Amino acid sequence: MKTYDALHIRNVALLGHAGAGKTTLAEAMLFESGEITRRGTVEEGTTTSDFHDIERERVSSVFGSVMFAEWRDYKINIIDTPGYVDYVGDVIGALRVVDTGIMVLDGHNGVEVGTETIWKYTKQFQTPVICVVNKTDHEHSNFWRTVEQAADRFGREVTVVQYPLKEGSTFNTIIDVLTMTAYVFGPDGGKPTKTEIPDAEKARASQLHNDLIEIIAENDEDLMDHYLDKGELNEEEMRKGLTHSLIKREIVPVFCTSAKKNMGAGRLMTFIDVVVPAPTEMPPVTTISGSELPADPKGKTCAFVFKAMSEANVGEMSFFRVYSGTVKHGMDVVNEQTGVTERLGQLYVVNGHKRQDVDTLEAGDIGAVVKLKNTHVNNTLHEKGFNTALPPIEFPNPRVRIAVGSNRKGEEDKLGIALHHLHEEDPTLIIEHSVELNQIILLGQGEMHLQTAKHRLVNRFKLDVDFQPARVPYRETIRKTVDGVYRHKKQSGGAGQFAEVHMRVEPYHEGMAAPNGLTVRGTEVTDLPWGGKLVFLNCIVGGVIETRFLPAIMKGVMEKMTEGPVTGSYVRDVRVSVFDGKMHAVDSNEAAFKTAGRMAFKDAFIGADPQLLEPIYNVKVIMPEEQVGDIMSDLPLRRAEIVGVDADGHYQILTCRMPLAELDKYATVLRSLTAGRATYDSSFADYLPVPPQLAQKLHQDYLVHAHDDE
Ligand SMILES: Nc1nc2c(ncn2[C@@H]2O[C@H](COP(=O)(O)OP(=O)(O)OP(=O)(O)O)[C@@H](O)[C@H]2O)c(=O)[nH]1
Ligand SMILES: [Mg+2]
Structure with a gap:
């Protein structure tokens, strides 16, 4: 494959509510461009994008897929994202590295929740957006209603570039008001015949053409002057104006397609080639230290890893975008975060799970490598000496938790490794080995997300796993002041054990007064790792307990604090004052005082009006x-x-x-x-x-x- 420079690279993400037709549209784009020779379907599980078992089973995308189409002289990198809200991590990851979002709308359902949620993300990333109203062949498709909804939600920037002549089963013609041409498709779609706009549509098409010009000119003074002078813009002026408006999000051009019938994908790709911004036309990425990194193939090499994938038949793949310089196969790069030098043994461009060797990827392009030693999503790879870090993708907080365990004895380690892999390829899936709850907690975006993880553990990693509700990390504290006594005495064979401890437990709060009637001789404040404090006071008078035993008493208290008397949860915010006790010259030792400390604390705590x-x-x-x-x-x-x-x-x-x-x-x-x-x-x-x-x-x-x- 030839090497594309930034001027001939376009990076787009297919976005939208679940089921809008993103994967089907990607398939049409790949087919039209000759990347694939047979057009697969989502229903048969034969699309390039939905190649994972779970996607075939669910007849819907679960993972973002990286693909490309060579259309005319351009390489269009396409990331097909899943629409279901639980998989939003892949949408955010894609938006981080593409230059333009293609929002696919279902002509029947119009603007849906997913559309709006994702729109908000494009706003956050300031990503230029094109809308594609798909399913124009659907019997209930309503293009104009969909456009109206889009304009209502996203603003009057929503501007029609194409509309279907007839919708439903007879759909076969797209009127394009940018080129002022009618594209007529044969029954199998593909390459349309260009014809003149039918007379009956001329007035409407001209009106829309003028609307388009006005919105382009409105945001550009020179163009506006020109337009007012001549009453028209030529093609090149229109193109430039459109690109600028897109970059500034001052226009959201609307296209129409029937992905299923392969109608409209070609014209959409031509628009992407000609109008959608090249990597060099977008504002350069800013490094963490605040410097700008233009997409210059001659600049210092710097790439950003935005996605990882681990598949049995594919291996561990890292996907990256080159932000500056040129990445060549065999090159050594340094991972800024892990410090490891990675050899880019083989470079690939990929279409779903199919990969193709390439020699060189220039700034602006997207590619993949396999088997890196220690590189993860959000890492920056750069040439030696060019110590640069690009800002990480900020993934959303998890929403739901579940506890995962192994049903087969001896598979705990395997489960640990598998969970690590799952997190590597999906950073929105978080794993916590909770000592406190004695559970492995899986945190994700929703129930479906957790079920996907389970499916992967069972099918990809061949584990027998068990999902249980995650426990709640309760805390225990007290509301009253109580004095407690405990005498620990044991006579077993020769040496005995003896210790007696008197302690006062009180609810702790900042700035509280010294304990009433006690003389404080020593204070130890512990910030508890689980929140709150333990304040431990030595109030012993007359050496009734030797100072050397106090740490053992405190250890005993701490032991009980990790397993509170009420529910076994961590205890927080208590003040413990040891003020009396007894020792035995022979039988007293640290172990005895630890036990006495723990038990005195437990008894006092239970009496001190505990609170969960x-x-x-x-x-x-x-x-x-x-x-x-x-x-x-x-x-x-x-x-x-x-x-x-x-x-x-x-x-x-x-x-x-x-x-x-x-x-x-x-x-x-x-x-x-x-x-x-x-x-x-x-x-x-x-x-x-x-x-x-x-x-x-x-x-x-x-x-x-x-x-x-x-
Ligand atoms: N009639 C009609 N159906 C379509 C069209 N495009 C897609 N479909 C159907 O709509 C359903 C969803 O299509 P997908 O391509 O999987 O949609 P998606 O946007 O990728 O969905 P997610 O991956 O779940 O977000 C499938 O049954 C497709 O066959 C179209 O242009 N016309
Ligand atoms: Mg899909």
Whole structure:
């Protein structure tokens, strides 16, 4: 394959709500450009993009796929993204490296939730967007209604470039108001015949042509002057104007296709070649240190890894975009984050799972390598000495959790390795080995996301896994001051064990007064790794316990604090004052004092009106206005406290605080409540008391399994 320079490279992502036809459109683009000789279908599981088993099974994309089409003199890199909201990580990853987004709309369903969610991401990335109204052959397709919805949601920048002459089964003609041509397709689609716009359509087409010119000229003074002078713009002026408007997001041109019948993909690709910005026309990427890196093939070599894939028959692949310089096969590059020198043994361009060797990839291009030693998504690869880091992709916070375990003994290590692989290829899937909960927790974007992980563990990694609800990291504290005593005495054979400890436990808070009636001789403050504090005071008088035993007492207290008396959860925010005790000249030792410390603490804690705390999350629910009522009335069932509701365009943003125990189910609840039209984001806020009844139940459950301490 020839080497393309930045002027002849276009990087686009196919975006949109699930089922809009992105994968089918990608297939049509590949077929039209001759990259593939047979057009696969999603239903048969034969498309280039949806090649994973799980995608074939679900008849829908799960992973972003990198592809390319050589159209005329250009190489169009295409990333087909999954539309289902759980896989948004791949959409964000794609937007980070492409220059233009192609928003595919379903001509029947119009603007959908996914369309709007993804639109927001394009806004955040300031990505130029083209809209494609697909499925114009569908019996209920309504192009104009779809355009109206798009204009309503995204603004009057939405401008028709093409429209279908007739929709439904007789669809075979696209009127293009940029070229002022009618494209007529044969029954199998493909290359259309160019004809004159039918008379009946001329007035409408001219009107739209003028609208197009006006919106282009409106944002460019020179063009406007020219237009006012001559009343027309020539093709080159129009092209330039369009490109500039696209880059500034001042226009969202609308196309129409029937991907299924292979109608319209070619003309769309020509537009991508001619109008969509080249990598050099977009603002250069800014490095973390703030310098700009233009897409110059002669510049210092720098590439960014945006995606990883691990497939049994393909190997471990890293996908990257070259931002500066030229990447050559056999070249050594340094990974800025891991410090490892990586040899780019073989370079590829890929179409789904098919790869093709290439020798060189210039700035602006997208490619892949296999078997790097220590390189991950978000790493920057650069030539030696050019120490540069590009900003990482910021993936969204996880929304749901599940605990994963192995059903087969001895497979724990294999499970660990497989989970590591899953996270490598999908950074929105997070793995936590929680010592506290004694569970491996998998965190993801939604139930479907977690189910996908399970499918991969079972089918790709051949593991027998078990999914259980994730435990909640409760905390325990106290509300009263209590003095406790414990005498530990054991006579077993020769040497005995003896220790007696008197301690006061109090709820700790910042700035509290010294313990009443006690003399403090030593203070130790521990910031607990799980939040909160332990303040440990030595208030011993007259040496009744030797100072050397105090650390052992504190150790005993800490031991109990890692497994609180109420539910076995971590204890936080207590002050412990050891003020009396007894020793035995022979039988007292550290072990004895540790036990006495632990037991004295436990007894005092239980008497000190213990309180169970639970993690509370700030939750931001984003929903269409008409769904506010349903969502609000459901929230009390989730023990959520509403903080406020704000408007955001067509959406309402409801802020509330919800216990984690409820949040784990909320993704599913919200989906069924709103047919997937609402989404949410959450972040940890605070620990708050668990309602008494629930706390009581959790305590009872714990006692069933609790073992005797001493
Ligand atoms: N009638 C008609 N159906 C289409 C067209 N394009 C796609 N479809 C059908 O719509 C369904 C979804 O198509 P996909 O290409 O998988 O859609 P997608 O946007 O990739 O969906 P996700 O990967 O789930 O986000 C499939 O059944 C396609 O056959 C079209 O132009 N016309
Ligand atoms: Mg798809």
